[in-house]
Amino acid sequence: MQPFTYARPASLTEAFTLAQQPGAALLAGGTTMVDLMRGDLTAPSSIVDIGHLNELAAFDTSGPVLRFGALARMADVAEDATLLSAYPALAESLQLAASQQLRNAATVGGNMLQRTRCVYFRDGVSACNKRVPGSGCSALDGITRDMALFATSEKCIATYPGDWGNALAAFDTSVEVSSASGTRTIPFAELHVAYGDDPAVETTLRRGEIITAILVQATPAGRCSTYLKVRDRQSYAYAVVSATVALEMQGDVVQSARVSLGGVATKPWRSHAAEAALTGVTLNEQTALAAGHAGFADARPLAENGFKIELGARAVARAALVASKRI
Amino acid sequence: MPDTLPPETPLLVTLRVNEHDHPLALDPRTTLLDALREHLGLTGTKVGCNHGTCGACTVHIDGRRQLACLVLAAAAQGRDIRTIEGLSDADGALHPMQAAFVAHDALQCGYCTPGQIMSAVACVTEGHTRTDAEIREYMSGNLCRCGAYPNIVAAVRDVAQQKAA
Ligand SMILES: Cc1cc2nc3c(=O)[nH]c(=O)nc-3n(C[C@H](O)[C@H](O)[C@H](O)COP(=O)(O)OP(=O)(O)OC[C@H]3O[C@@H](n4cnc5c(N)ncnc54)[C@H](O)[C@@H]3O)c2cc1C
Ligand code: SF4
Ligand code: FES
Ligand code: FES
Numbered sequence: 001m002q003p004f005t006y007a008r009p010a011s012l013t014e015a016f017t018l019a020q021q022p023g024a025a026l027l028a029g030g031t032t033m034v035d036l037m038r039g040d041l042t043a044p045s046s047i048v049d050i051g052h053l054n055e056l057a058a059f060d061t062s063g064p065v066l067r068f069g070a071l072a073r074m075a076d077v078a079e080d081a082t083l084l085s086a087y088p089a090l091a092e093s094l095q096l097a098a099s100q101q102l103r104n105a106a107t108v109g110g111n112m113l114q115r116t117r118c119v120y121f122r123d124g125v126s127a128c129n130k131r132v133p134g135s136g137c138s139a140l141d142g143i144t145r146d147m148a149l150f151a152t153s154e155k156c157i158a159t160y161p162g163d164w165g166n167a168l169a170a171f172d173t174s175v176e177v178s179s180a181s182g183t184r185t186i187p188f189a190e191l192h193v194a195y196g197d198d199p200a201v202e203t204t205l206r207r208g209e210i211i212t213a214i215l216v217q218a219t220p221a222g223r224c225s226t227y228l229k230v231r232d233r234q235s236y237a238y239a240v241v242s243a244t245v246a247l248e249m250q251g252d253v254v255q256s257a258r259v260s261l262g263g264v265a266t267k268p269w270r271s272h273a274a275e276a277a278l279t280g281v282t283l284n285e286q287t288a289l290a291a292g293h294a295g296f297a298d299a300r301p302l303a304e305n306g307f308k309i310e311l312g313a314r315a316v317a318r319a320a321l322v323a324s325k326r327i
Numbered sequence: 328m329p330d331t332l333p334p335e336t337p338l339l340v341t342l343r344v345n346e347h348d349h350p351l352a353l354d355p356r357t358t359l360l361d362a363l364r365e366h367l368g369l370t371g372t373k374v375g376c377n378h379g380t381c382g383a384c385t386v387h388i389d390g391r392r393q394l395a396c397l398v399l400a401a402a403a404q405g406r407d408i409r410t411i412e413g414l415s416d417a418d419g420a421l422h423p424m425q426a427a428f429v430a431h432d433a434l435q436c437g438y439c440t441p442g443q444i445m446s447a448v449a450c451v452t453e454g455h456t457r458t459d460a461e462i463r464e465y466m467s468g469n470l471c472r473c474g475a476y477p478n479i480v481a482a483v484r485d486v487a488q489q490k491a492a
Contacts, residue, residue: 006338006355006401031397034358035378047355049402075391099468100453101446102379104391105398235467 002043009048012055012210016180018048020208026050028071028110031102036115039124041131051107056212059108061086066216070109074164075100077108088326089225089244090216093167096229099236109211112165112175112191113203117238118158119143129155130199137199144302146240149309150265152300156199159263160192161238166262167227169270170244172217179208185215192267202267221246221258224326228319229262230311239263241308243292243315245323247278254278254324259295259316264308271295274316283324285317292316340401344369345413351400359403360384360395363410371411371441375470382469385442386410392449411441414448423489424448427482435473443469447483456487 009015019026023045027033030051036042050056056071061082068077077083078094098106120126120138127136139147139157147157160166165188173188191203205211225246231237242262248255257278259271274295281287292313299309337352342362351366360377363369363386375383377396384395387409414422421429424447434440446469450456455465462483463476471479 001356004355005336006399008401008404027399027402029397030399030402031379031394034397034399037356038377047399049399051402052405099382100450100455100465101382101385101392101394101468102397105388105393235464 001037002040004037004044005046007046007048008052009050012050012053012178012212015048015050015053015210016178016208018046019210020180021046022207024048024208026210029073029106031098031106032110032114039122041115041122041124050210056109057107064218066218068108068214068216070211070213071107073104074098074106074108074111075103078103085223087171087216087222087225089167089170089222089227089246089323090164092227093163093229093242093244096227097163108164108214111162112168112211112214114162115202116158117161118147121158130158133198133200143304145304147302147305148264148266149296149299149301149305150261150269151194151267152302153195153199153266155197156195156266157302158199158266160265160267160269161263162268163227163229163239163242163262165192165268166239166242166260167244168214168216169268170225170246170258170260171219171222174215175211176213176215177205177209178212179206179210181208183212188214188268189270195266219246219258221248221256224249224323225258226319226322226326228315228322230315241312241315243312243319245278245316245319247283247320247323249283249324249327252282252284252324254281254283257291257320259291259320261295261312261316264296264299264312271316273297278320283320285321288317288320289313291320338401340404342367342400342403342408343406344408345410346407353400355399355401357400358396359386359398359400359408362400362403363395363408369410369412373438373441375439375442380470381439381442382446383439383442385445385469387445387449390449390452392446409445411445414444422448424451424482424486427485428479431478431482431485432475433478433482434471434475439469439471439473439475443471443479447479447486450483451487451490456483459484462487 025044126138259274277291277294373383375381
């Protein structure tokens with residue numbers, strides 16, 4: 001771990017000032033940040049600890065817009081009674097993420113911004129454009145089983161790992177960010193960027209900006225929703241693939257559908273193709289699976305991750321059938 | 328942490344551990360795990376992976392289980408920290424969960440055990456013990472290389488039932 005100075009601002013205003021300094025990084029629950037610093041995968045010169053700022057920890061799931069303070073803890077949001085009944089997909093995405101110890105520390109804001117688990121990025125030595133821009137990508141001709149099939153580039157093929165972000169992508173979500181120079185709202189689909197020339201750039205956040213809240217437009221589809229996570233072991237593992245499906249049903253017929261995919265893209269991935277394939281159809285195993293396959297029609301498999309197409313399609317199908325029964 | 332790095336200005340941090348305040352002068356990089364073990368001599372909390380993956384370093388912070396290897400000591404100021412050393416009564420009587428681990432033989436080498444017990448105590452307090460499946464799910468953040476899992480689940484179930492009775 002490289003040396004850094006540690007500051008604990010007493011207020012959000014003070015945090016804005018500190019966060020603007022060159023080399024500054026925010027610390028919320030620390031479960032990503034401490035690990036990245038210990039591996040020298042990131043080396044901020046100053047740490048601005050906002051973890052204790054309670055004004056950012058509240059959340060309210062009852063109104064026309066669900067509002068999650070950026071510092072709300074994953075464990076608390078995961079057990080919110082309203083969320084469990086009205087938006088089960090969102091609650092499940094948190095329940096199935098990490099472990100209870102991590103969820104007690106980790107924040108919903110920090111969770112969205114966690115970095116890839118690509119082994120070549122994490123090992124600290126392999127060539128990796130994300131860690132050392134311009135050094136190359138070891139994954140391209142390395143082990144590609146865990147890599148992405150959507151929004152990849154010549155420079156980076158790593159998956160985005162966050163369960164909560166992957167589930168939020170299915171909803172009308174936006175992110176409220178503030179800094180010393182004001183407040184703005186970013187549509188969630190524009191928070192993470194597909195990798196362009198520099199895979200080290202992962203979000204559209206500007207220097208000094210602090211996420212204050214995550215906003216989700218209330219929808220009746222929330223109730224008919226689920227987050228299905230497929231893992232290499234039964235618990236406490238990242239998704240090999242995941243599917244979020246939220247439906248509005250009339251009898252057996254899908255009125256509207258929202259679908260997002262995890263473990264398969266370099267950013268949270270909403271699948272408009274799967275949504276279109278579900279809309280207006282009578283839902284059964286065949287139509288659900290057809291929608292799953294539609295979601296992967298544009299997938300670009302690599303040497304070892306082609307299996308995720310069929311696995312992901314079936315995950316979408318099963319999630320749709322589970323969601324449709326939650327009326 | 329290599330000692331070739333230039334010495335940093337120490338941070339003055341007071342940690343409240345097992346109901347005692349400990350003023351410390353720490354390098355800002357010090358984790359809570361290192362502060363407990365290296366500065367306070369509380370070696371009951373174990374270092375396993377130092378990456379958040381194994382649960383050996385589980386402690387309670389303000390009554391909630393967390394991983395000491397992923398918390399900066401500086402960030403734990405003003406919080407109420409409890410370690411395995413603070414679990415038994417002042418007279419040395421074992422906490423019911425410690426007694427249950429003994430009764431159910433819920434360990435082999437014992438390395439993961441302090442973390443398992445701290446996690447298990449919290450698991451019962453949280454109420455995540457309604458079924459064995461729920462116990463397994465909510466204890467999945469604690470790995471045991473010796474594979475004592477069935478007996479660990481039995482110990483947790485036992486304490487949860489004692490509490491309910
Ligand atoms: C062993 C292990 C297993 C895990 N398994 C899973 C899993 O299965 N699924 C899953 O989704 N996650 C998993 N995680 C990741 C974990 O959920 C994240 O580390 C956590 O959610 C990050 O939140 P934090 O508050 O600790 O963030 P921090 O580590 O404090 O911060 C993370 C990043 O976000 C930035 N940041 C934090 N808050 C703000 C803010 N308000 N505004 C702007 N920037 C901010 C920080 O500067 C940093 O770059 C796992 C982690 C570990 C260690
Ligand atoms: S896939 Fe991305 S993160 Fe992984 S080695 Fe290549 S550039 Fe680095
Ligand atoms: S040492 Fe902290 S989780 Fe392994
Ligand atoms: S008893 Fe040996 S690791 Fe659990």
